[in-house]
Amino acid sequence: MRALVIDDSRTMRRIVSRLLGSLGFETVEAADGREALDVLEGGTHIDLACIDWNMPVMNGLEFVTAVRNNRDWRDMTLMMVTTESEQSQIVRALAAGAHEYLIKPFTPDAVREKLQLLGLVELEESA
Amino acid sequence: MSMDIDIQAFAGADPILAIAEEVFTAMIDGEPGHVLPALSAPELGDPMHAWVDVQGTTSGRVLLSTERATADDLARALLGMEPDEEVSTEDFVDALGEVANVVGGNVKALVPDPGVLTLPQVTQERPPTQDGSQIYELNLDWRGRAVVISLWKLP
Numbered sequence: 001m002r003a004l005v006i007d008d009s010r011t012m013r014r015i016v017s018r019l020l021g022s023l024g025f026e027t028v029e030a031a032d033g034r035e036a037l038d039v040l041e042g043g044t045h046i047d048l049a050c051i052d053w054n055m056p057v058m059n060g061l062e063f064v065t066a067v068r069n070n071r072d073w074r075d076m077t078l079m080m081v082t083t084e085s086e087q088s089q090i091v092r093a094l095a096a097g098a099h100e101y102l103i104k105p106f107t108p109d110a111v112r113e114k115l116q117l118l119g120l121v122e123l124e125e126s127a
Numbered sequence: 128m129s130m131d132i133d134i135q136a137f138a139g140a141d142p143i144l145a146i147a148e149e150v151f152t153a154m155i156d157g158e159p160g161h162v163l164p165a166l167s168a169p170e171l172g173d174p175m176h177a178w179v180d181v182q183g184t185t186s187g188r189v190l191l192s193t194e195r196a197t198a199d200d201l202a203r204a205l206l207g208m209e210p211d212e213e214v215s216t217e218d219f220v221d222a223l224g225e226v227a228n229v230v231g232g233n234v235k236a237l238v239p240d241p242g243v244l245t246l247p248q249v250t251q252e253r254p255p256t257q258d259g260s261q262i263y264e265l266n267l268d269w270r271g272r273a274v275v276i277s278l279w280k281l282p
Contacts, residue, residue: 008246009225011205011218015154018207054228054244083232086241104229105153 001120002026002045006036006063007052007081012104016050016081019111023121033058037066046076048120051098053082053089061096068097077118081106143265143276146233150226151269155204162274165266169273177223177249179231183242186281187262189231190254191223197272198223220249230276257282 003025005016010031017027028044030036032055040046049067053060060080067073079100080093090101100114115121144164151162175198178190193201199214202222208214224247235241248254256279263278 009221009228011202011222011225014206054246056246083229083235083244085233085236104232105150107153 001047002028003048003050004028004030004036004039004044004046005050006030006033006055006060007050008032008055009052012052012081016111019108020048020050022108023112023115032056033060033063033066036063040067040070040073046073048077048079048115048118050079050081050102053080053084053093061093064093064096064098077120079114079118141265142237143234143263143278144267146230147265147267147274147276150229150233154226154229155201155269162267162269165268165273168264168266169275171273171275174253175219175223175249175251176253177227177247178254179228179247180245180281181231181235181238181242182245184240186242187238188254188256188279188281189227189234190275190277190279191227191230192253192275192277193223193273195219197269197274200270200272201226224249234278 003020005013005027007013008031013029017029020027028039030039034057051060051063064078067076078098079102080098081102083104085103093101100118102110102114112121116123147162152159171192171194173195174192175195176190176192178188180186180188198219202214202219203212205222206218228247232244235244260280261277262280265276267274
């Protein structure tokens with residue numbers, strides 16, 4: 001599985017990439033939506049995109065909209081990872097085509113649970 | 128956005144402190160209990176300031192202030208670096224800005240009719256503010272280091 005981590009903060013990109021790496025993902029990073037589209041247009045197959053909302057050049061919502069308008073990328077799972085926590089913003093992102101929404105700050109367990117819900121990480125067996 | 132956050136409306140719980148505790152627990156420490164309210168306002172030597180603005184019908188600023196050495200330690204914690212590992216300027220600026228961004232985003236969620244959150248800025252100089260425009264200040268002790276979160280009304 002390959003994930004695209006899109007955030008203008010390199011700190012947050014490293015945190016998310018480290019977490020995803022521990023869950024078995026190979027990761028690619030982009031600093032904004034435009035850079036992320038460049039990765040996709042370059043032909044790199046991406047299974048999961050973790051997308052910040054507030055970024056320069058192209059924000060996360062614009063990226064989600066662009067991805068959803070391209071049939072070649074319809075199988076990609078889109079998860080917003082953002083500080084935007086108002087209900088109206090969550091509704092906007094989901095309406096635009098995001099599959100899941102994770103609010104910063106998040107714990108490693110929260111990331112794992114979201115990815116389990118999305119079927120991208122196996123459920124842990126109970127002891 | 129109205130920055131008139133009614134702290135008293137949270138039944139004795141300070142929502143800004145709750146946000147700070149959540150941010151430090153989840154992002155920085157990995158466990159609760161390392162950030163506490165401080166009893167007095169600190170003198171910050173070699174200060175660093177990180178802030179985001181919320182721009183709406185009225186606008187406000189969420190400002191996080193600390194010392195450079197503390198900013199380095201925050202960056203090490205966020206980035207999983209060793210305690211004595213050197214922190215680049217790019218790393219501590221980005222890390223401190225991201226902490227301010229996450230705190231600011233969660234403060235934004237507290238206010239009615241919020242506007243747009245700006246990208247974080249980090250400087251040594253305290254950003255200019257008008258007299259009387261501060262509406263809140265929270266002094267924190269993080270592992271014996273001072274961190275201050277303040278909220279400001281903007282013109």
